[in-house]
Amino acid sequence: MSAGLSLTGLTVSYGPRTVLNELSVDLTPGRVHGLIGPNGAGKSTLVKAVLGLIAYEGSVTVSGRSLASMNPRQRARHLAYLAQETSSPADFTGRQLVEMGRYARQSRFAAMSSADERAVDAALRLTGADAWAQRPVAGTSGGERQLTGLARALAQEAPVLVLDEPISALDMSHEMAVLCLLHPWLDEDPANRLVVVVLHDLSLAARFCDDLILLTPGRHGAVIAAHGTPDDVLTVDLLRAAYGIDVDVRRSPVTDSLSVTAL
């Protein structure tokens, strides 16, 4: 049984169009796995397939268990998800939205337990979303909504955290705050936890991810063009082939990680 998250022959089509073509990859626990690639490559499609939100061929397993065999509550105990856009029922406060992250852990119709309250409090504090938790989500800013969505995913306390562009609406200080919490979160249970994070900023991906998966579109659907450490994946040749432009890749003396500049 393989620990972590494994995709085998994952194929997704929208109507007649194949978007992901037989992707196979093993994502090991204890690591932040960055999913990168150009717009339209299929990153969100991959994430949605893993979450069981869209139909796919092939298999997705967590700790050796097929996700297809799980009902939504079971799946939510294994995987927590931050979508690109956080939606919430009208008039829900931030706190109520985060409490929704606990549904898979509660018995049906039960009130929030003290463990639920603790998890919600901790997630709100960690993300800073406690500052607007009493206000309706609909009346908060895009960045605040994104942080509330992250808090909901963390409150779920699932070992696999899947974040689709979690910093797209954030200023640089909040970008840092979010990316800096990933490794400490993993380190609480490194044998079981892992993060999959979709990022467009390749320098931040190099700095905060242990491994990168570079997804590129192909004639018959996207393929994994490269998978490995940031040093393996962020090469001038691979990035030129993926994005169609020249880039400068150099090690930052400040962060000691690769910095990628589009030319």
Ligand SMILES: Nc1ncnc2c1ncn2[C@@H]1O[C@H](COP(=O)(O)OP(=O)(O)OP(=O)(O)O)[C@@H](O)[C@H]1O
């Ligand atoms: N519901 C859908 N129906 C049909 N085609 C879709 C659907 N959702 C996505 N696509 C197409 O599938 C391809 C992959 O889209 P996807 O959103 O997965 O890409 P992405 O890599 O996440 O892009 P981005 O970086 O722009 O968010 C795109 O060509 C997109 O137009």
